[in-house]
Amino acid sequence: MFIKQISIVLDNVPGAMSHVSEILGREGVNIRAISVADTSDISTVRFVADDPVRALNILKANGFSTKETDVLAVEKPDHPG
Structure with a gap:
């Protein structure tokens, strides 16, 4: 089955992803799967x-x-496994 994946670009600073998850969590949206690819800046x-x-x-x-x-x-x- 096909599902929607959302992509965003964040500054690579401490707390950036936490901020996103807090915003979504406050609104009752749950992150089911996540992948992060980072560089020194983003x-x-x-x-x-x-x-x-x-x-x-x-x-x-x-x-x-x-x-x-x-x-x-x-x-x-x-x-398991």
Whole structure:
């Protein structure tokens, strides 16, 4: 199945991602999966939220530039191994 992935670029400073997660958490949006690629100056954060439309609207309302991409999601049983 295809799901929406959200991408944002943050300054690579302590607390930047925490700020994003606090904004989303305050609004009841949960981050389900996350990937971060960083350089010395910036971090590209890609994540899947439980409500991507709401997450995009919240981020845009808080001044973040966002990109939305369809990605393939595969569900599998959650067990050790």
